[in-house]
Amino acid sequence: MVYVSLGSFLSVRSDVLARVAESLRGLDVRVALASGSTPRAALGPVPGSWLVRDVLPQVTLLGSAALTVSHGGNNSVTEALTAGVPLLLLPLSTDQFAGAAALEDAGLGEALDPNAATPDELRAAAVRLLDLAPAAAARLARLSEGLTATPGARRARASCSARSATRTDPNGW
Template identity: 40%
Template sequence: VLYASLGTVFDARPALLRTFATALAPLGGTVVVSTGHTEPADLGPLPANVLARRSVPQLQVLDRAALFVTHGGMNSVNEAMRAGVPTLVVPQGADQPMVARRVVELGAGLALRTDDATAETVQALARSLLDEPRFREAAAAQGAAQRQAGGARRAAD
């Protein structure tokens, strides 16, 4: 599964979501695009292996994902790292550029400015994330660190 979502806070531009879908579709498998406030039909016709829905169970999708294209919201990135999924972060605003930089620093993914997000560029970066084991290894290491930290139980103590 290749998964793309720009979260639920920012209104995603249909053209950007369509770019993700068309860039990821040739890479194989099922592409899941969560459109948030955007109607899936607004993306227009999509390749047969693309499933576009307003909402998906993100944790369950990430458990099966090989790649996550995300806006870089803190929650989304934490969930991706916990699942050991490399990310392509395309920040939309707020703290997301900072989160994108940190993902890159950790080696768990790559970042791309929205203005530079063409289908060709997204596909090339996605291919790197899928083909180079170091990204998945770094994401998995972050997931292990999260689990070892103790979570809510430790925070409450």
């Protein structure tokens, strides 16, 4: 299954979601697409096997996904990596560009320009990521195992405890 979401704010980019939908229609995959503020009609023909809703339970669906298509927001990236899912990234603002480049450098995803990528380019990237190279798949699996072994809240608490134990500032900073 391919999970698609541009987040709550960037789902207004119906042009990008329509090209993503067009690219995935040509593949033999089920799709779960969170359309947000994009009207369903803007996506073109939606196959009967696809799940399209304004909002979807992202973490739950990522547990069954083989690929996620995302804007590269921090929550989406962290949740996909935790689930061990490679990312096709379409960064649209702020830190999404640097994050997408880092994930691409690590071999855990590919980044395309959301304003210029054609359906054929999106489809080709999706096909490559659905058949992730064994070395990259193994790195992704190890990362996922590490993220699930020590959830974020526990890692943050341990990090704060370790830092506070070494501080000499009487105010705790």
